[in-house]
Amino acid sequence: MKLQTQAPMKSTSTTRVARAFSLRVAMVVTACALSLSLANSSAVAADNTWPQTRFEQNGYKTTSSVADVDIFMSALMKKDKSLQVYVPKNGPRTTETGQPLNAWKLASTGKDPLRVYINAGIHAGEVEGKDAIQTIMRELVQGKHPEIRKALEIVTLPTYNADGADAQDPANRRHQPNPEGGVGPRENVFGIDLNRDMMKAAAANTRWMLAMYKDFQPAAVFDLHTTNGSYHGFHITYEPAWATGGDADLQGLNRKMLTDVRATMAERGMPTYDYGNFRYNKEKQIDGWESAFSSPNLVSNYPTLQYALGVLVETYVYRTYPQRIEDNRLYVLELLRWLVVHKDEVKKEQLAARERWAQQWKNKQARLPLRTEMSFAENYIFDVVDPIKDANGQIIGEKSRTKMELPAYVAFNAVDEMPVPEGYLVDPAYADKLRPILEAHGLKVLPGTSRPRQQSLMYFHESERNIAKDTFQGIFTAQIKGVWKEQLPEKRAGYVWTQDTLDRALYVPVNQPLGRLAFYLLDPRSADGLVYWGYLHAYYARGKGMWGEPPRQPILAVGAQLSDAANKVNKIEQKKPEHVQE
Known part of the structure; x- marks a missing residue:
């Protein structure tokens, strides 16, 4: 970090008042000049006939x-x-x-x-x-x-x-x-x-x-x-x-x-x-x-x-x-x-x-990252202003202005990149709620019968769930971590996915031109998806007084390519339970 300070300015109240007054005068002059300039240019351009x-x-x-x-x-x-x-x-x-x-x-x-x-x-x-x-x-x-x-x-x-x-x-x-x-x-x-x-x-x-x-x-x-x-x-x-x-x-x-x-x-x-x-x-x-x-x-x-x-x-x-x-x-x-x-x-x-x-x-x-991290882009020389402000917080002068060469972290690197599924199935119970949003984004939304039958159904296994204690945009947001697996989660659901619910579900392929959007809207781990924004809180935000069996998972993945960690787990378990109750 390099510093280059401009000529020091006296800190007496008289100097500050004078500088503030000078700045106000400059602002007024600039405003008047700009106003006259714009008005004159419009008048000259077309004899005052322009709006x-x-x-x-x-x-x-x-x-x-x-x-x-x-x-x-x-x-x-x-x-x-x-x-x-x-x-x-x-x-x-x-x-x-x-x-x-x-x-x-x-x-x-x-x-x-x-x-x-x-x-x-x-x-x-x-x-x-x-x-x-x-x-x-x-x-x-x-x-x-x-x-x-x-x-x-x-x-x-x-x-x-x-x-x-x-x-x-x-x-x-x-x-x-x-x-x-x-x-x-x-x-x-x-x-x-x-x-x-x-x-x-x-x-x-x-x-x-x-x-x-x-x-x-x-x-x-x-x-x-x-x-x-x-x-x-x-x-x-x-x-x-x-x-x-x-x-x-x-x-x-x-x-x-x-x-x-x-x-x-x-x-x-x-x-x-x-x-x-x-x-x-x-x-x-x-x-x-x-x-x-x-x-x-x-x-x-x-x-x-x-x-x-x-x-x-x-x-x-x-x-x-x-x-x-x-x-x-x-x-x-x-x-x-x-x-x-x-x-x-x-x-x-x-x-x-x-x-x-x-x-x-x-x-x-096909791979996408779950998040990004700020990264170094370049060193750059910045002006660092030490302002004089009035009671409203407006700058009315400057105590000093220092030039500093600083590292600028103004780029982003993708991290936690992983394979993405062929598509997602959305519980038909949520269809009326989610279809308008998905289609508004320009995504192709198909009936569940369109899913590729040769691909496995994948269930989300949570490792961490964090429901915000304060609202953001009026919503108690949900941050979810976990992996997709072919195995059913250990905790039994009160409702199961049947062949009928699979067929009536919404199928949103990720293998489509806007498939990136599909991934970030529907994957439970997305930091800006519909799970995060509370659209599926009936499942993800169950609280006190809800002591019965939870509903079925509202989103399934189809043909997910598993992470290395998930693959290792599956090789060890060697169990393949039935996915669907006929």
């Missing part, structure tokens, strides 16, 4: 509501018929409270475009992406970026958390410089963090997005956020789709995209880096930078399980509201330009990833 966003109309005093975005985009549609309202087939039109899920599609002017979905406002207190995407769409309609229009087709839903978008209040997220009218809350009206919902799909918003995947089939997905973590010098932090089990080569291209854009933005004076936070040792000293998540329940991680690129965009929360909008606009445009240049490469790698998965099955070598 203006809500924040442009009132000088950044308020952010857009759902209706504001609809009015703006509707006016923009009149300028170009290639911009149309987008409704995914079989997707919900509103949230559970009736708030509209308004999306738009801008068609490409060229042939065989790459499809891009841009999501904004998933956390309604993080508004700059929602506002920036409106200006981007206007610029595209104006013809300012013809190379993007020719190569890409874009769908966007600027107010994804439609419930929160209209619940604006100055009391929300007071630690960030906000418009006078305030911003919305993080979660939806039911308290669900929509950026933790991609796998369990509890919210209408998520089911809309899954319908979009099936209908639009995007090659890249951007999710626009605002970070409120460590105090650093980056205007934007980002993260590729790192979900456990994604194709490694496709994920490598995803990372290359973001490092390429990082270099381009650095040349233009915008510092960007991988999303994360400073890591502290036992002495509470900074000793590294590390990323956070590899779970597919995040919108930006999920795309890799759909063979798409994903980008988490996190604007630095402590920059001014106008600055954050402009940072989003510039960064997203550069991501789009990269996709234009690498359009053919992206398509080729997506196809190759699908073929690699199919080849694993042909070679009888």
Whole structure:
């Protein structure tokens, strides 16, 4: 670790006040300059005939509501018929409270475009992406970026958390410089963090997005956020789709995209880096930078399980509201330009990833990891800011800014990789509950009679079960460990699998294009599957007062290739009990 501290700053109260005052003046000047710049560019572009966003109309005093975005985009549609309202087939039109899920599609002017979905406002207190995407769409309609229009087709839903978008209040997220009218809350009206919902799909918003995947089939997905973590010098932090089990080569291209854009933005004076936070040792000293998540329940991680690129965009929360909008606009445009240049490469790698998965099955070598671990990526020089904050937590000055060369742990390695089963059987008692979720993800769900009869039925033998003591997303999550075996578990069940229940079960093959999703949704050991999210708690979370025999296992594996440890156990036992009661 190398330190290079900038010129020391006097710590007297007079100096701090002066610096705080200077910073406030700078912020005001910057905001005014950005406001004038955007207003003037729009006026010059088309003699004031182009629609203006809500924040442009009132000088950044308020952010857009759902209706504001609809009015703006509707006016923009009149300028170009290639911009149309987008409704995914079989997707919900509103949230559970009736708030509209308004999306738009801008068609490409060229042939065989790459499809891009841009999501904004998933956390309604993080508004700059929602506002920036409106200006981007206007610029595209104006013809300012013809190379993007020719190569890409874009769908966007600027107010994804439609419930929160209209619940604006100055009391929300007071630690960030906000418009006078305030911003919305993080979660939806039911308290669900929509950026933790991609796998369990509890919210209408998520089911809309899954319908979009099936209908639009995007090659890249951007999710626009605002970070409120460590105090650093980056205007934007980002993260590729790192979900456990994604194709490694496709994920490598995803990372290359973001490092390429990082270099381009650095040349233009915008510092960007991988999303994360400073890591502290036992002495509470900074000793590294590390990323956070590899779970597919995040919108930006999920795309890799759909063979798409994903980008988490996190604007630095402590920059001014106008600055954050402009940072989003510039960064997203550069991501789009990269996709234009690498359009053919992206398509080729997506196809190759699908073929690699199919080849694993042909070679009888289909394997997936149960989890990932953060790994070292590179050493990098970071700005470490010691901030001066006001009573609301907003930065009003800096005591110092130190440059530190630190190890960055912003990549993930797959661990606990193992063979996967041919497919899963879901108890018919759970069919009505699970089929809609599985099919919403785009999985092929077949009747139990379609299972390969030559393959053995496998039962899950638990070695550990941990039901959370506190709720996450309103759910007491379940973490399960164990192995699949041909032997029935020792503990007798009150109900048994019969030939009839096997035939009436749902059969979900893992040997299908989206089989990775099937594995992570249905395997009991998955850290982000339906067992974890409580969909099968009737079996996995039996508590006090339930003293009778438990029900039968709700999920069986078909033709599971056993782990080495399980194979050793089976060789020793030499017993093969009947699987099914006729």
